[in-house]
Amino acid sequence: MKLKSQYQIIPIIPNKSQSQNPKTKKIWIWDFGFILDLVVFVILGFALNAHAQSLSSTELINNAKQYDGKTITYTGEVIGEIMLRQDFAWVNVNDGQNAIGIWTPKDLIREIRYSGTYTSKGDWVEISGVFSRACLEHGGDLDIHAQELRKISSGRKISERLNSGKKNFALVLLGILCLIWILRQLKAK
Amino acid sequence: MILKPQTEDIKNIGYYLGKIMLGLGLTMLVPIIFGLSISEKNAALDFFIGIEIALIFGLILTKLCYTEKDLNWMQGMIVVSLSWLVAMILGAIPLYLSGHWKSYLDACFDAMSGFATTGLVLVQDLDHLSFTHNLWRHLIMFLGGQGIVIVALSFFVRGISGAFKMYVGEARDERILPNVINTARFIWLISIVYLILGTAALAIVGMLNGMKPFSAFFHGACVFMAAFDTGGFAPQSQNILYYHSFPFELVTIVIMILGALNFKLHYHLWMGNRREIWKNIETVTLFITIIITWVITGFGLSQLGIYPKAMVLFRKGFYQLISGHTGTGYMTIYARQFINEWPNLSLVGLTIAMGLGGAVCSTTGAIKMLRIGIIFKALLQDIKRIILPEKAIVIQKFHHIREIFLEDKVARAAFIITLAYLLLYGMGAIVGMLFGHPFLDALFESTSAAANVGLSCGITDVGMPAALKLTYIFQMWAGRLEFMSVFTLIGFFVAAIKGK
Numbered sequence: 116m117k118l119k120s121q122y123q124i125i126p127i128i129p130n131k132s133q134s135q136n137p138k139t140k141k142i143w144i145w146d147f148g149f150i151l152d153l154v155v156f157v158i159l160g161f162a163l164n165a166h167a168q169s170l171s172s173t174e175l176i177n178n179a180k181q182y183d184g185k186t187i188t189y190t191g192e193v194i195g196e197i198m199l200r201q202d203f204a205w206v207n208v209n210d211g212q213n214a215i216g217i218w219t220p221k222d223l224i225r226e227i228r229y230s231g232t233y234t235s236k237g238d239w240v241e242i243s244g245v246f247s248r249a250c251l252e253h254g255g256d257l258d259i260h261a262q263e264l265r266k267i268s269s270g271r272k273i274s275e276r277l278n279s280g281k282k283n284f285a286l287v288l289l290g291i292l293c294l295i296w297i298l299r300q301l302k303a304k
Numbered sequence: 305m306i307l308k309p310q311t312e313d314i315k316n317i318g319y320y321l322g323k324i325m326l327g328l329g330l331t332m333l334v335p336i337i338f339g340l341s342i343s344e345k346n347a348a349l350d351f352f353i354g355i356e357i358a359l360i361f362g363l364i365l366t367k368l369c370y371t372e373k374d375l376n377w378m379q380g381m382i383v384v385s386l387s388w389l390v391a392m393i394l395g396a397i398p399l400y401l402s403g404h405w406k407s408y409l410d411a412c413f414d415a416m417s418g419f420a421t422t423g424l425v426l427v428q429d430l431d432h433l434s435f436t437h438n439l440w441r442h443l444i445m446f447l448g449g450q451g452i453v454i455v456a457l458s459f460f461v462r463g464i465s466g467a468f469k470m471y472v473g474e475a476r477d478e479r480i481l482p483n484v485i486n487t488a489r490f491i492w493l494i495s496i497v498y499l500i501l502g503t504a505a506l507a508i509v510g511m512l513n514g515m516k517p518f519s520a521f522f523h524g525a526c527v528f529m530a531a532f533d534t535g536g537f538a539p540q541s542q543n544i545l546y547y548h549s550f551p552f553e554l555v556t557i558v559i560m561i562l563g564a565l566n567f568k569l570h571y572h573l574w575m576g577n578r579r580e581i582w583k584n585i586e587t588v589t590l591f592i593t594i595i596i597t598w599v600i601t602g603f604g605l606s607q608l609g610i611y612p613k614a615m616v617l618f619r620k621g622f623y624q625l626i627s628g629h630t631g632t633g634y635m636t637i638y639a640r641q642f643i644n645e646w647p648n649l650s651l652v653g654l655t656i657a658m659g660l661g662g663a664v665c666s667t668t669g670a671i672k673m674l675r676i677g678i679i680f681k682a683l684l685q686d687i688k689r690i691i692l693p694e695k696a697i698v699i700q701k702f703h704h705i706r707e708i709f710l711e712d713k714v715a716r717a718a719f720i721i722t723l724a725y726l727l728l729y730g731m732g733a734i735v736g737m738l739f740g741h742p743f744l745d746a747l748f749e750s751t752s753a754a755a756n757v758g759l760s761c762g763i764t765d766v767g768m769p770a771a772l773k774l775t776y777i778f779q780m781w782a783g784r785l786e787f788m789s790v791f792t793l794i795g796f797f798v799a800a801i802k803g804k
Contacts, residue, residue, distance in 0.1 A: 176638045179645065194431040195540050198514030198548070205514070205548045207540070209431055213638065214542045233344065233434040248610075248645070254550055255616035257638060281349050281401065288356035295363050302367070 169241065172213035179248030179257060189215065189259055190241045190267065194231040197224060206230075206261075208240060217242050218253065219261035229270025239268040308803030309796060313379055315369040320383045321390060322365025324453065328394055329358025334443060335398070339436035347436035350401035358394045381792035384453055388781055391452050392416040395444050402437045404428050406766055409773055414441070416777045419448035420784035421667055423536020423633035423758020424776065426766050430541040435522060438539045442526040446499075448784070449533025449563070449667035450491055494570050495532065502528035502559050506552065513549045523547075531559040533667040536633025536758030543635045544623075553619060556634055557626055564590065564630035564662025566674075568705060585677040585702045586663040593660050593676065594629055600653030601625050608647050621650070624759065629657040631668035633758020642761040648744060651761075655748050658757045659729060669756025669783050671725045675718040677702060682715035724787045728754040728779055735775045736763060754779035 169190040175182055191210035198205040204224055206217045209231065219242075231237030244261040247253075332355040339348030375383065392415045400411035410426040417424045418441055427433065427441075503524040510520030523539055530537045540546040544553060562570075569587070572580045581587050602621055611617040620637055627634045642651060661670025685700040692698060700710040708714075732750025737743060741763055749763040753776040764776065782790045 176640050177644060179641070195546060196515055196519055200514060207542060207546055209541065214431060214540070214546070216542070216545065216548050218548075231431055233347075233432055248641075249616060249620065251613055251616060253548060254553075254619035254636075255611050255613075256545060256548060256636070257641070258548075275344070275346055278346050278349065281346065281353065285349055285353050285356065288353060288360065292356050292360050292363075295360060295367075299363060299367055 169210075172210045172215050175215065175246060176213060176257065179246075182246045183248045185246055186243065186262070187246045187259070188241060188243045189217075189246075190239065191215075192231045192239050192270070193227055193229070193237040197227065197230060206240075206264075208242065209237075216253075216256055216258040217244070217261050217264070218250075218258055219244075219264055223261055223264040226264075226266040229272070231270065233273075234275070235272050236270040238266050238270040241265045241267050306799045306803040309800050312371075312373070315371050316373055316375055316379045317382050317386070318365050318369030319371045320375060320379075321386055322362045322367075322369060324383070324387045325358050325362035325365065325390060325394065328391055328452065329355045329362055331443070331447060332358065332398070332440075335436045335440045338439055339434070342435055344434045344436045347398075347402065347434035350398040351436065351440070353401060354394065354398040357397060378792055378796070381789040382796050385781075385785060385789040385793040387452050388416075388419060388785065391419050391444075391448075392777070392781075395419060395440075398440060399427075399437065402433065404430070404433050404437070409770060410766060413773050413777055415444065416780050417758070418442075418444035418535065418537060419452060420756050420780040421445050421449045421530075421533045421535040421631070421669065422753060422756045422780045422784075423530070424753060424760055424764045424780075425537065426764065426773070428766060430539075438526060439522075441537050442529040442535075442539075445533045445535035445537055446495070446529040449529075449535065450495055451488075490571065491567050494567060494574070498532055498559075498562060499525070499528055502532060502555075505555050506559075509549065509551045509555055510547070513547060513552065527556060528559060531556045531632055531634065532563040534560060534563045534631040534633075534662065534669075534756070535667075536627070536635075538634070545636050545638075550615075550619060553623055553636060556632075557623065560626060560630040560632045560634070563632070563667050566663035566665045568665055569663065572705060580705065583703045585681075585704050586673040589673040589677040589680070590629075590662065593657070593673070594626070597629060597653045597657040597660070598622060598625055600656070601650045602653075604647040604649030604651075604653060607649070608645075610645055625654060625657055628654050628752075628757055628759050629660065630662050631658070631670055631755060631757045633752065633760075635759060639760040639762040639764075642748070642759075643745060651744055651748055654759070655744075655751050658748075658751045658755045658759065659725070661755055669754075671722050671755075674704060675722055678710065678715055678718040679722060681710050682718075685710060721786060725754065725783070728782060732775055732779050735772060739769055739772050749776075750779065754783040756780060756783050 169188045170182070172189070172191070175187070175189070189208065189210070191208040191214070193206055194209045194214055195207050199221065202221050204219055204221055206219055206224060206227070207214045208217050227238050227240065229235045229238050241264070242259055242261045243263040244259045246259050248257050249255040250258045250260075332351045336348050336351045336355065339345070339351065392412050395415035395418065396405075396408065396411035399405055399414060400408050404427050405411040405414065406426070406428060413424070413426050416422075503521065506524035506527055507517075507520040510523055511517060515523065526537070526539045527544075529535070536543075538544060538546065544556060547553075566584075566586055569580060569584055602617065605611055605617060605621045611620050623634075623636050646654075659670055660676060661672045662668030664672045664674045681700050681702050685698055688698045688700075701707050702710055729747065729751045732754055733743065733747040736746025736750055741749070745761050745763060748759075748761045751757070752759050753764075763772075
């Protein structure tokens with residue numbers, strides 16, 4: 116209720132009586148300038164956000180032509196093995212939908228400690244680089260040539276504990292199997 | 305009048321099915337030993353449960369249905385067709401227990417895809433799957449490629465004349481050696497020798513590409529098993545694209561082609577008869593069809609210009625073509641790229657290649673080169689009959705290990721199987737379209753499933769309807785067994801219901 120009384124709706128297009136009043140005119144110009152600023156800010160904000168916002172692998176694969184040759188940002192988990200190739204390396208990064216190969220200078224991957232396997236969660240990294248839908252340097256691979264690589268969160272080792280439910284189920288089955296075996300042997304005799 | 309199956313029939317079928325279950329169960333010892341050796345205890349436990357279930361049912365069946373009678377043709381065929389379904393159900397147990405498959409149906413889908421050496425997958429988060437489960441995925445391709453029954457024939461079934469009936473039922477109607485058991489063992493010998501050589505080659509390339517020795521050998525063994533058995537599974541979600549390596553792709557091309565050749569041809573090459581490769585109707589047909597389908601596929605790709613360099617065209621265009629033609633399904637592009645970037649002409653070329661397949665008595669699926677060669681020769685014969693004077697005797701021969709006269713019944717058999725495959729491709733495409741997929745996409749995926757290829761344009765997905773999953777499972781199964789044993793099974797059920 117309080118909020119309602121504090122604000123008044125100011126029409127963007129002034130009526131005749133308002134425009135004639137110099138005070139009202141000043142207010143209208145200020146409002147228009149404010150809205151213009153707001154619009155510019157929103158547009159710029161969207162544009163900047165679009166550049167910085169990470170694209171998903173599905174988005175990249177499905178719209179490969181659109182992003183071809185453009186600098187994009189991609190985020191995901193390092194999976195498999197980092198394959199060193201002289202001064203560069205291939206790092207495969209999975210964002211949960213697909214994995215994409217990242218061609219990166221060796222010095223950018225120093226931070227990476229864990230890569231995703233059965234026994235570990237890989238480091239989560241953000242890559243900024245040039246996307247290619249069919250990279251001519253790499254035999255037509257859909258890849259990203261990294262310019263920047265930043266570790267967002269660290270991976271970890273996954274300690275394996277024996278699943279007790281499965282263990283009990285296996286023991287029950289073992290009992291049944293032994294019983295059948297014994298019955299077979301008894302019948303055979 | 306249709307005769308109702310007798311209790312004796314069911315007992316015979318049950319007994320041999322039980323034996324095959326025992327054999328399949330024992331193959332799970334491999335992942336158990338491997339899992340324990342690398343301390344993947346939970347993964348090993350999944351296989352322990354799998355082996356127990358297989359042994360329990362195997363022991364019950366062999367006891368309840370005990371018989372000393374040999375299999376007749378009908379029983380042999382039914383044992384084979386049911387063995388593949390049983391293999392799917394048993395093989396899916398450890399997969400499902402891993403938690404990487406959303407439903408048991410999805411696990412069954414991947415198990416059938418593995419045994420039938422197809423390569424379509426519904427696995428989730430493959431990059432975090434255990435080494436043990438990954439080994440099993442590839443091992444089932446290796447077992448399926450040789451033939452599940454051949455595994456049993458080689459190691460668990462001795463000296464039965466019914467062995468040949470099961471061997472034929474598994475779409476292997478060629479005996480390399482006079483004895484079918486020795487033939488099965490020779491197929492194993494070839495496969496094991498190539499396994500050692502192929503794994504070593506891939507592991508060396510892997511290590512040169514920056515992989516660690518254990519990983520390089522593991523990946524080498526898995527990729528070899530899936531490539532030689534023209535399967536198409538890979539240990540990582542990116543398939544062959546994961547390696548980012550031209551030499552790796554080159555080695556897999558060689559292995560895929562070796563897998564697509566007839567085991568009988570391998571035998572003759574091993575015996576020093578190298579000229580056979582240039583004369584054999586299958587290798588000649590394979591060579592010609594590769595050229596024709598590559599012209600179609602390559603022309604489409606070059607028109608669009610997405611792969612402007614020859615090397616890029618080779619690695620992205622020719623690689624998928626060879627992979628498709630040999631029925632392997634290894635991919636160096638993403639599934640959606642086929643639809644989003646490839647022109648329709650190239651997709652048609654690739655679909656034709658998938659539908660043709662490799663050699664008979666190899667690990668490939670599809671129509672196969674011998675049948676294509678025979679149909680072409682039969683066509684030539686008919687044209688000659690029309691052109692030449694009526695009194696002229698037209699004789700057509702073809703070379704397949706020896707010179708063979710082309711008889712009408714041989715041509716007829718080739719036509720029937722070809723027609724059955726075409727119907728199977730079409731049936732899957734119609735089902736795909738019923739679920740809203742465009743014709744070419746649906747035909748591509750259907751051909752890939754029925755021809756046991758494994759290339760996907762993105763339809764095969766965990767979210768696809770269960771009916772479509774079941775359709776593809778049926779296609780993979782029927783396509784792998786080349787229909788006869790499947791038809792016999794259907795006939796058996798019809799007789800059980802309608803027979804007197």
